[in-house]
Amino acid sequence: MTQHDKPASSSCQLAPQKDACCSSTSCGQPAVSPETTENDGHHDHKAADACCSPATNVSNLTPGSTPEGASRVRYRIDKMDCPTEERLIRNRLESMKGISRLDFNLLNRELTVYHQLEDPKAIVTALNSLEMAPQLLEAGAPATPVRPALDSKDKILLAIGGLAAISAEGIAWVTTQETGWSVIALALVSILSAGLPTLKKGWIALSNLTLNIYFLMSLAVMGAVIIGKWPEAAMVIFLFAVAEAIEALSLERARNAVKSLTALAPEIAEVQAGDGWQEQPVASVNVGSRIRVRTGSRVPLDARVDSGRAALNQAPITGESLPVDKQIGDSLYAGSIVTDGVVEAVVTAAAGESTLARIAAAIQDAQSERAPTQRFVDQFAHYYTPAVVVVAIALAVFGPLITGGAWSEWLYQSLVLLVIACPCALVISTPVTVVSGLAAAAKHGILIKGGVYLEGGRLLKVIALDKTGTLTQGKPVLTDAIPFGDMPIETALLMAASLDDHSTHPVAKALVDGWKTRQPNANTLPVADFGVLNGRGVKGTINGQPCYLGNHRLVEELDVCSKELEAKLAVLENAGKTVIILCVPSGPAAIFGVADTIRPESLQAVTALKELHIKPVMLTGDNPATARSIADQLGIEDARGNLLPEDKQAAIADMKNSYGAAGMVGDGVNDAPALARADIGFAMGAAGTATALETADVAIMDDDPRKIADFVVLSRRTSVVLKQNIALALGIKAVFLVLAFTGVATLWMAVFADMGGSLLVVFNGLRLLRR
Ligand SMILES: Nc1ncnc2c1ncn2[C@@H]1O[C@H](COP(=O)(O)OP(=O)(O)OP(=O)(O)O)[C@@H](O)[C@H]1O
Numbered sequence: 001m002t003q004h005d006k007p008a009s010s011s012c013q014l015a016p017q018k019d020a021c022c023s024s025t026s027c028g029q030p031a032v033s034p035e036t037t038e039n040d041g042h043h044d045h046k047a048a049d050a051c052c053s054p055a056t057n058v059s060n061l062t063p064g065s066t067p068e069g070a071s072r073v074r075y076r077i078d079k080m081d082c083p084t085e086e087r088l089i090r091n092r093l094e095s096m097k098g099i100s101r102l103d104f105n106l107l108n109r110e111l112t113v114y115h116q117l118e119d120p121k122a123i124v125t126a127l128n129s130l131e132m133a134p135q136l137l138e139a140g141a142p143a144t145p146v147r148p149a150l151d152s153k154d155k156i157l158l159a160i161g162g163l164a165a166i167s168a169e170g171i172a173w174v175t176t177q178e179t180g181w182s183v184i185a186l187a188l189v190s191i192l193s194a195g196l197p198t199l200k201k202g203w204i205a206l207s208n209l210t211l212n213i214y215f216l217m218s219l220a221v222m223g224a225v226i227i228g229k230w231p232e233a234a235m236v237i238f239l240f241a242v243a244e245a246i247e248a249l250s251l252e253r254a255r256n257a258v259k260s261l262t263a264l265a266p267e268i269a270e271v272q273a274g275d276g277w278q279e280q281p282v283a284s285v286n287v288g289s290r291i292r293v294r295t296g297s298r299v300p301l302d303a304r305v306d307s308g309r310a311a312l313n314q315a316p317i318t319g320e321s322l323p324v325d326k327q328i329g330d331s332l333y334a335g336s337i338v339t340d341g342v343v344e345a346v347v348t349a350a351a352g353e354s355t356l357a358r359i360a361a362a363i364q365d366a367q368s369e370r371a372p373t374q375r376f377v378d379q380f381a382h383y384y385t386p387a388v389v390v391v392a393i394a395l396a397v398f399g400p401l402i403t404g405g406a407w408s409e410w411l412y413q414s415l416v417l418l419v420i421a422c423p424c425a426l427v428i429s430t431p432v433t434v435v436s437g438l439a440a441a442a443k444h445g446i447l448i449k450g451g452v453y454l455e456g457g458r459l460l461k462v463i464a465l466d467k468t469g470t471l472t473q474g475k476p477v478l479t480d481a482i483p484f485g486d487m488p489i490e491t492a493l494l495m496a497a498s499l500d501d502h503s504t505h506p507v508a509k510a511l512v513d514g515w516k517t518r519q520p521n522a523n524t525l526p527v528a529d530f531g532v533l534n535g536r537g538v539k540g541t542i543n544g545q546p547c548y549l550g551n552h553r554l555v556e557e558l559d560v561c562s563k564e565l566e567a568k569l570a571v572l573e574n575a576g577k578t579v580i581i582l583c584v585p586s587g588p589a590a591i592f593g594v595a596d597t598i599r600p601e602s603l604q605a606v607t608a609l610k611e612l613h614i615k616p617v618m619l620t621g622d623n624p625a626t627a628r629s630i631a632d633q634l635g636i637e638d639a640r641g642n643l644l645p646e647d648k649q650a651a652i653a654d655m656k657n658s659y660g661a662a663g664m665v666g667d668g669v670n671d672a673p674a675l676a677r678a679d680i681g682f683a684m685g686a687a688g689t690a691t692a693l694e695t696a697d698v699a700i701m702d703d704d705p706r707k708i709a710d711f712v713v714l715s716r717r718t719s720v721v722l723k724q725n726i727a728l729a730l731g732i733k734a735v736f737l738v739l740a741f742t743g744v745a746t747l748w749m750a751v752f753a754d755m756g757g758s759l760l761v762v763f764n765g766l767r768l769l770r771r
């Protein structure tokens with residue numbers, strides 16, 4: 001399944017999407033909202049129950065699935081970059097027969113429609129009637145460049161509108177005449193140059209019976225004209241146009257931040273053809289081709305080094321810009337930069353399937369998933385706008401009746417209310433903040449699979465860390481080989497190595513490597529009936545004798561353990577070593593000790609978590625004494641050993657019960673069930689394994705466990721910014737509500753405050769990108 005087949009819900013909208021939320025109070029019941037249509041039958045509640053779970057539960061937030069039997073089409077709509085447009089399109093399309101679902105990605109200006117129509121032409125016609133000019137996007141095709149938010153024609157018109165509006169205000173102030181012919185003429189110039197798009201959109205909204213900001217603005221401007229406030233009408237519409245432009249520009253900035261992360265692989269590769277080398281577009285390079293990369297250039301495709309050596313900056317993948325040395329057999333990632341040397345390498349993945357492409361796809365998907373705050377904001381906005389409009393009407397009608405003031409005065413104040421009925425600042429702030437957070441993380445090699453996890457990170461109370469490969473290097477070496485019984489240790493080592501030669505477990509590799517250095521000229525023995533004993537070890541028949549190789553648990557299960565053996569095991573275990581035992585039909589024959597080094601960053605990683613008041617817990621399949629010894633070196637209180645893979649899953653469930661939201665860090669290979677059980681599953685070293693990147697909720701691209709704490713810090717910062725933004729946007733509205741009622745607010749002040757509010761929240765959101 002490619003990323004494009006995975007439907008994601010919208011990122012930014014004025015009102016709740018019908019399948020995205022049922023309010024927390026009416027959980028499980030169909031959402032009651034005006035846009036519920038007959039097609040709601042297709043709504044698969046499984047995809048929606050995310051919103052029904054309590055705020056602290058961040059698990060099970062899978063993106064929605066394709067409605068049954070529906071086809072899908074994707075459009076790029078350049079004019080769609082505000083929630084208002086989304087609302088308009090929803091109102092129009094959702095009432096059409098045969099349309100089952102709409103997914104919006106406002107940041108990329110993409111609309112995905114799931115439908116049962118014979119011919120999707122009807123969709124295009126409907127979109128065109130809204131002046132939305134859709135462009136069909138082919139599945140999987142790279143997106144065409146997005147039109148810049150503001151072209152030079154827009155800028156000139158805006159400048160003219162501004163000059164005219166200011167002149168109109170100036171003349172009106174000097175002459176104290178708001179309806180002089182020169183003032184009216186200048187105001188008209190301003191309204192027509194800067195305000196025409198707004199008025200046009202207002203008209204479209206009116207003809208589609210949609211209450212949106214353009215309609216409200218048009219109404220406010222016309223109202224101002226009717227009561228003879230020409231300069232003010234001009235100023236309001238000009239300021240609004242400026243606000244719109246700024247909003248579009250800041251969205252573009254967030255969009256670019258994401259794009260710059262992903263547009264890093266070159267288009268052309270140097271490929272071997274016969275005896276020579278040839279430049280070839282990456283899309284046409286097959287897996288298995290030989291490519292060459294030299295100093296100063298970027299790796300075009302994922303590949304494995306075949307000859308030469310080089311130092312590479314892998315920052316685009318891992319966020320770490322210190323050069324990494326690559327030799328024969330090492331993987332190269334598309335997008336990384338050769339800082340020194342030349343290598344020839346064999347391509348291991350097509351251009352579209354490179355690690356970099358998968359990261360890009362994951363970021364795209366993550367963006368279009370709605371974060372919890374966004375659901376709240378959308379829900380709020382859904383009721384807020386109509387409510388303020390009702391208040392505005394009431395003010396215009398009853399104000400003069402009750403206080404006996406001038407009718408035009410009250411109408412004016414109700415126009416102010418119409419302006420503040422726009423929830424744009426509020427609605428736009430969340431996606432900008434979330435996307436900035438996602439982009440900031442990706443820049444540091446932390447790939448977050450959605451706003452849910454970015455917001456959920458701050459709630460984590462406990463994090464389980466897998467020992468092998470997470471806290472330790474995962475590259476153990478054989479340190480001890482101790483005979484037990486009569487078998488010469490050389491024979492025992494040879495037998496053990498012969499068994500483990502069939503296994504890929506890190507412990508097995510250590511044993512085989514250790515044997516190779518001790519007996520460089522020997523050959524392994526043939527093994528029959530080889531089998532892996534999960535969480536225990538391996539078995540096989542050598543020279544007709546059934547043999548077992550594995551941990552203490554295995555020896556117990558074979559019922560051949562003894563006090564004497566346990567005493568010897570304890571010595572090694574207490575030294576933090578993993579112990580494996582070779583058992584032959586006569587009983588245990590040898591003990592091997594394997595030591596894994598703790599990562600240099602692990603202690604800092606654990607300390608950082610503790611400082612964030614998150615309890616670190618170590619989980620391992622290794623024996624408890626080894627686990628304890630390593631945990632002590634890292635300052636981890638709670639270390640649980642002897643765990644089978646299913647026990648790890650149970651341990652996570654237990655941690656959730658006793659502490660609250662739980663994270664789990666693993667390598668994503670054999671601990672996938674536990675990662676899935678955790679509220680947030682972190683995979684380490686995700687650049688290396690495709691499955692880790694896909695299964696984790698948060699993928700740490702390199703091997704640095706300190707990034708877990710970085711993620712939590714970013715999550716907490718994001719949540720602070722989100723809260724600030726909501727408070728700011730609502731605060732401004734509240735102030736103007738009061739000012740309007742006391743009759744001191746002016747129209748242009750309201751627009752100005754609204755614009756200022758939008759600006760502040762957007763810049764506050766973008767702040768996450770820096771640092
Ligand atoms: N192929 C093998 N050869 C020898 N011993 C093995 C083998 N596979 C597993 N074992 C033993 O079984 C134990 C448990 O293995 P398991 O893969 O469940 O976890 P682990 O390697 O200890 O790592 P983690 O910390 O990720 O849980 C190992 O510590 C090792 O002692």
Ligand SMILES: [Zn+2]
Nearest residue numbers: 556561562566
């Ligand atoms: Zn025992």
